[in-house]
């Protein structure tokens with residue numbers, strides 16, 4: 001009988017499987033498991049290659065009397081109740097607790113993702129945390145992997161490296177960092193795979209890998225093992241432990257870890273009902289519970305037991321446990337007297353003073369030496385212009401890869417153009433069809449508006465989550481993102497209206513004059529840019545259901561007072577101002593003047609009498625004789641700028657609201 005020895009690298013703590021397996025006798029499922037583990041281990045290599053960024057930085061995190069409440073007024077919900085604690089560099093800390101205990105809330109506050117609704121103090125190396133510097137030196141891998149689906153792993157990591165490491169690191173160094181992380185995380189074999197095709201575990205590893213690029217001093221992870229099988233979870237935690245060993249502070253929430261997984265952690269912090277019921281080493285947990293007469297049954301997972309206790313399954317013992325650990329002010333250590341969690345947390349020593357030297361600032365000031373950096377470089381890895389360039393390239397790539405959406409948009413513009421062209425066949429020069437022609441131009445404006453607006457808010461509401469994660473992890477500034485987003489879309493807003501206009505213009509027999517064609521095209525392009533801005537505004541301010549209702553509806557009043565449905569001088573004077581701030585009014589005016597303004601020759605008349613043979617009469621009817629085409633364009637450009645600025649502030653507000 002053939003014997004196959006399957007052994008794993010002994011340096012993988014807790015993973016040593018040295019049993020001799022009688023392979024052929026194993027059931028098929030077991031064989032598969034072994035094959036998978038061998039495959040996984042061949043990729044996942046917890047021995048992190050040392051990287052120099054942020055090297056030498058080590059931050060101990062302490063927090064005291066943290067309380068957090070969400071909601072307002074009667075809806076307010078108190079989630080954390082004066083918890084304290086201490087997480088040390090070089091240690092892998094697990095935050096455990098029953099579902100809804102407040103683990104994610106605590107993580108959000110410690111990482112700086114949440115600021116509103118909290119009280120208490122977070123210190124770094126004993127001095128009060130400074131948010132911007134802290135965000136630059138730390139990274140937060142959130143529970144949900146919000147990633148851009150159309151980029152490959154390699155493209156994603158390259159963009160992240162350019163953004164996070166900036167221009168002072170050579171491309172060669174960036175590449176070797178990326179390759180080492182890919183190797184470490186077992187992503188090398190799928191580096192050319194698009195995110196949309198990755199498995200859940202690979203997405204999680206990519207999320208972690210992206211944040212490892214600049215080797216953050218503090219790494220927060222919210223349930224990094226969710227969606228991973230047990231062996232992948234083990235490898236993931238082994239990797240985190242390895243990162244912690246290199247001097248980093250690694251804090252992770254975790255759901256129901258197995259005994260083997262639990263053993264990987266150095267420090268446990270257990271939350272129950274928004275309070276701390278245990279803080280200390282893993283192997284002191286059971287002794288601590290025993291001091292409260294809580295005995296873990298033999299062969300029972302200590303983590304499960306602790307969670308059962310936290311859930312109240314062993315009676316009302318929580319107050320005693322919370323008191324015993326002073327709601328996180330103390331760290332329990334078996335065989336030693338309960339010790340204060342840190343000097344700053346001790347009752348006697350009190351807080352460090354605010355004006356004490358801030359180690360975070362110190363780090364930055366050391367970096368400042370040598371080369372003067374602008375404001376962006378203090379807070380972000382690369383300067384503003386590099387951020388815009390990288391984001392522009394990345395956005396272009398993602399839009400280009402949205403092949404189905406882009407092709408559909410293209411086809412739609414051509415088809416609608418031909419359909420309208422057939423409906424309004426050769427009416428452009430017919431004096432008696434002048435109202436129909438105006439209707440067609442007005443419809444074209446509305447089509448361009450909605451065709452630009454709808455896809456923008458639908459895609460942007462999804463992309464917004466990626467932006468929130470990346471921006472809060474200090475990859476780039478909001479201004480850089482917004483500028484890149486605006487610039488990346490411009491070519492599309494030039495191409496689509498042109499594709500729409502060309503067939504329609506000729507089919508409907510508009511004046512065969514280049515000036516008029518380009519004047520009308522300019523108005524259509526302005527309309528597309530405004531429409532895209534409106535989409536961005538609603539995508540930034542609302543979620544998809546709200547945005548898909550409000551964005552189209554909000555344009556209806558502007559349609560009414562555009563001057564086509566009701567002439568501007570017929571609008572009650574107290575409402576007339578709306579027309580003057582109305583981009584649709586300027587676009588309608590501009591399109592009419594493009595076709596009928598200036599010295600337009602008489603139109604053809606195919607009946608006995610044609611009232612509008614001279615188009616000036618038509619302009620008189622619409623009160624457009626004194627209007628200026630250039631003012632209409634300026635009105636559109638101003639609308640474009642105002643709506644973009646509103647979109648930027650909506651996004652800023654949203655980001656603040658998230659925090």
Ligand SMILES: Nc1ncnc2c1ncn2[C@@H]1O[C@H](COP(=O)(O)OP(=O)(O)OP(=O)(O)O)[C@@H](O)[C@H]1O
Pocket residue numbers: 070071077079097098099100101102103104105106
């Ligand atoms: N913005 C909010 N408004 C109202 N309640 C909230 C808000 N955020 C969190 N909560 C509530 O606070 C409690 C703690 O939430 P949190 O996500 O921190 O728990 P958790 O321990 O991470 O849970 P899980 O393990 O299930 O992810 C939950 O009951 C949750 O419903």
